Amino acid sequence: MAPSNPLAAPRETRRFVRRILRAYADAELTMMVHLGHVTGLWSTLTDGPGTSRQIARRSHQDERYVREWLHAVAAARIVAYDARSRRFSLAPARARALSGPSIYNMAPGSLMIHLGAKNLDTVAAAFATGEGVPYSAYLPEFPRIMEEMNRRRMDALLVSGYVPLLPGLSEALARGIRVADFGTGSGRVVHRLAQAFPRSRFLGIDRAAAPLARARAEAKSLGLRNVRFVRSDASGLRRFGPFDLITMFDAIHDLGRPEATVRGVVRALRPGGWFLAQEPRASSVLLDNIGRTGARFLYGVSVTYCLPVSRSDGPGGLGTCWGEQRAKALLRRSGLTGLRVHEAPGNALALVFTARRPFSPRRSR
Ligand SMILES: C[S@@+](CC[C@H](N)C(=O)[O-])C[C@H]1O[C@@H](n2cnc3c(N)ncnc32)[C@H](O)[C@@H]1O
Numbered sequence: 001m002a003p004s005n006p007l008a009a010p011r012e013t014r015r016f017v018r019r020i021l022r023a024y025a026d027a028e029l030t031m032m033v034h035l036g037h038v039t040g041l042w043s044t045l046t047d048g049p050g051t052s053r054q055i056a057r058r059s060h061q062d063e064r065y066v067r068e069w070l071h072a073v074a075a076a077r078i079v080a081y082d083a084r085s086r087r088f089s090l091a092p093a094r095a096r097a098l099s100g101p102s103i104y105n106m107a108p109g110s111l112m113i114h115l116g117a118k119n120l121d122t123v124a125a126a127f128a129t130g131e132g133v134p135y136s137a138y139l140p141e142f143p144r145i146m147e148e149m150n151r152r153r154m155d156a157l158l159v160s161g162y163v164p165l166l167p168g169l170s171e172a173l174a175r176g177i178r179v180a181d182f183g184t185g186s187g188r189v190v191h192r193l194a195q196a197f198p199r200s201r202f203l204g205i206d207r208a209a210a211p212l213a214r215a216r217a218e219a220k221s222l223g224l225r226n227v228r229f230v231r232s233d234a235s236g237l238r239r240f241g242p243f244d245l246i247t248m249f250d251a252i253h254d255l256g257r258p259e260a261t262v263r264g265v266v267r268a269l270r271p272g273g274w275f276l277a278q279e280p281r282a283s284s285v286l287l288d289n290i291g292r293t294g295a296r297f298l299y300g301v302s303v304t305y306c307l308p309v310s311r312s313d314g315p316g317g318l319g320t321c322w323g324e325q326r327a328k329a330l331l332r333r334s335g336l337t338g339l340r341v342h343e344a345p346g347n348a349l350a351l352v353f354t355a356r357r358p359f360s361p362r363r364s365r
Pocket residue numbers: 135146147150182183184185186187205206207208211232233234248249250251254255256261313
């Protein structure tokens with residue numbers, strides 16, 4: 001029998017191999033985005049074109065490493081290369097998406113992928129046991145990454161974009177109300193609202209100590225006197241409530257006991273109180289998500305972080321892409337009324353759910 005030709009794979013297989021190779025190449029590009037972010041090389045390129053020597057000198061880094069990185073991002077067609085002058089340049093429209101204060105700066109998102117990759121062995125072991133991976137496995141990076149990813153957007157849009165989603169809330173905050181942010185992490189929502197509305201009082205609650213330490217330190221450095229951060233679960237809300245507004249940013253899908261916890265959160269609202277939650281943008285129907293870039297990114301975050309962490313604190317398991325339909329059903333079951341779904345301001349990967357606690361249980365729908 002003639003030996004089979006190893007190159008004679010069906011065309012379909014060869015095409016698929018190229019598809020996987022493109023994925024690997026993009027994964028390497030993600031690492032280059034990460035390196036450009038943490039070394040400051042994207043900012044250096046934003047300051048203007050240069051040879052590898054000039055860019056290394058301007059960024060105070062080793063020329064050989066800088067040159068290889070520049071070659072990698074040039075090969076990926078992220079930066080332009082002029083062979084005559086040997087200069088590398090980053091177009092201004094791209095610079096805004098990779099550095100600086102714009103809400104379009106995507107570079108911090110690479111940190112999340114880096115963190116997931118760091119914990120892959122632990123997550124792979126959890127596939128065998130079904131157990132969760134504790135939040136502590138993702139320290140110290142996780143709170144810093146969430147903060148870096150969200151800070152610019154929250155600073156720019158929390159007051160002007162999110163607050164107006166609830167009619168009358170802005171005026172009430174200005175007059176002075178009681179607000180809690182549940183699953184507050186490093187407290188950016190609390191800090192920003194407390195700065196904008198000094199007559200209102202804010203409580204940030206989280207079960208994890210590490211992000212709360214960051215939240216308290218920042219509140220102190222901002223000189224905020226109307227905020228308090230408490231380490232607790234939903235039971236802590238009852239101790240300090242009732243509240244006129246409770247927010248939950250990217251928290252529900254990470255919960256170990258989502259039904260019981262959200263019910264506890266709603267019970268801590270005064271009758272007629274406002275509720276606002278942000279959750280990842282996805283459909284609860286897998287077929288709707290297939291092929292969508294945002295969903296592909298979110299499922300990856302789910303497998304490497306959200307799902308394992310939620311299972312370390314109870315049955316959990318909603319997953320990052322549990323989706324709009326299931327979110328609406330859970331929030332209605334929790335006793336909220338007047339539920340509305342909004343595009344998240346400045347964030348194509350999230351939805352915002354607003355609702356109220358009914359004045360009387362009978363008016364709930
Ligand atoms: C994805 S982070 C979001 C943090 C913050 N809201 C933000 O948007 O940056 C989810 C947060 O929920 C907290 N969390 C999860 N389960 C909790 C529970 N049962 N009680 C209180 N906090 C919880 C986690 O510790 C974590 O800080």
